[in-house]
Amino acid sequence: MIFFLAFKNAVRNRKNSLVIILLITVITFLFFMGNSLLGRSERSLHEAFVESLTGDAVLQKTGAVTMNLFGANTPVIDEYFTIPMLPAYDAVMEAVRSERGIAGVTSQISCSVYLDLDGAREAALLAGVDADTYFSLFGGIRLEEGRFLASGEYGGMITSERADRIAEKTGIRPAAGDPMLFTSAGKTGFKIREVPLVGIFSYRNPGQFMNEVILADPQTARVLASIQVASSDVAVGGEALGLLDVSIDGIFGEDFSGGEVLSANGADNAGSAGSRDAFSADVLMSFLSASKEESVLPFVGGDWNFIILKFRKGVSASALIASLNKKLAPYGVRAVNWRMAAGISAIIMLMVQALFNSGMFLVSVAGIIAAANILLIAVFRRTREIGTLRAMGAEDACIRGLILGENGFLAAAAGVLGVLAGFVCIRIVNSLDLRISNTLIASLLGGETVNLVFIPEMAALSFAVAAVLGFAASLYPVETAVRIDPVEAVRQG
Secondary structure (H helix, E strand, O other): OHHHHHHHHHHHOHHHHHHHHHHHHHHHHHHHHHHHHHHHHHHHHHHHHHOOOOOOEEEEEOOOOOEEOOEEOOHHHHOOOOOOOOOOHHHHHHHHHOOOOEEEEEEEEEEEEEEEEOOEEEEEEEEEEOHHHHHHHOOOEEEEEEOOOOOOOOOEEEEHHHHHHHHHHHOOOOOOOOEEEEEEEEOOEEEEEEEEEEEEEEEOOOOOOHHHEEEEOHHHHHHHOOOOOOOOOOOOOHHHHHHHHOOHHHHOOOOOEHHHOOOOOOOOOOOOOOOOOEOOHHHHHHHHHHHHHHHOOOOOOOOOOEEEEEEOOOOOHHHHHHHHHHHHHHHOEEEEEHHHHHOHHHHHHHHHHHHHHHHHHHHHHHHHHHHHHHHHHHHHHOHHHHHHHHHOOOOHHHHHHHHHHHHHHHHHHHHHHHHHHHHHHHHHHHHOOOEOOOHHHHHHHOOOEOOOOOOHHHHHHHHHHHHHHHHHHHHHHHHHHHOOOHHHHHHHO
16 A cells, blocks of 8 residues: 555656656666676676686785786886795695695796897797696687797797787798797896797787787796796716816817817716817817706796686685685785786776776765755655644554655666666667777777676666665655654644
């Protein structure tokens, strides 16, 4: 009975009802469209970074500055910031493997370099990766040409976007086998490293700056980042020790016989009286070539900047990160989520969401005040009606139910209309096939074409916002109606 009267009153006072419905509809539409767009961007960013670059969490050295995978998250100091090494690597890995919610682990070394390839020179972000685990962990990396980097080999991989850019500059498209020359500068001076290009890849959903990443073997990255790698003891042969007793001038003198110290195969020739060939650059190069394979030691253990983690499906990321931080605190290591590891673009998106919803909150407050004023005027106009109901024995709950039911009906209608208008707007925008020229916006929206998605959860939340607006706007008018004195109302007639 009460809801029937509420509906009847809403129809009878259609002018006020239409104003309230329009007001709440506009607020609901703006909330739905804005958060649908931001929600789509959030999902695109999450997919881009988690599936291709950052994983669900990244372990880094504890410090005053939070880091992304290629530097500091504070732009002012990023240019002068040096990424620290991860302490207690082996102990940290043991702690990580003891967590049941972790599905995969890999490690990375990061630094900034200049790349010379086919006559083009560009700045790049170099990631030295563990090939055994990296490519299996990130399903968002797609091979376009060549092959994936193999474990234990020297080499690098560039993105197809970089390959296209170099081809446009030089007229030559990079291909597998081309030499890649990396240079870097640091406190210890300039570092130069040349490795072959083994493959060209692309990201399934590239985020901002991801196309600037070059994947390389960790040995090359360590050299360019000026990282000193400790290894096991190496036995030095007598032929090498013999060089210590020879003066620099004597090495290249005519009287120096390389056979007394070393030969092309590195063997001791002291007992071979007839083999006393003069020392030459060819002899030295032959010796270095023969001992090169023996001098390359397996890189195991520490000397990494980051450990990247992938979580199992259904695991609470925040809870697992908190658990990891408790375990890793004694080692001076902390876990950060994918957003911090992704850097500025992901953090900016979070700030945009906060600013937008803060603005919507202010708009909603203004809408509530405006709707409450309209409802209050409607209550004063119905003073006689409400007074008559109270004189007939209507209790406070009955009056509250009548006003709240009427405004609830208006809010529900406005919520449905707001969501429906948003759905129609999404279909119209998608049909226009709008192109995006800005790379940042394109990465946020997951492509170079505007393609909005209807999110059911956001539709339900928008409807709930409309209901809350209607309820909040009704509180003061309802209490005003309850305080109406029936005798005074009839007297005012």
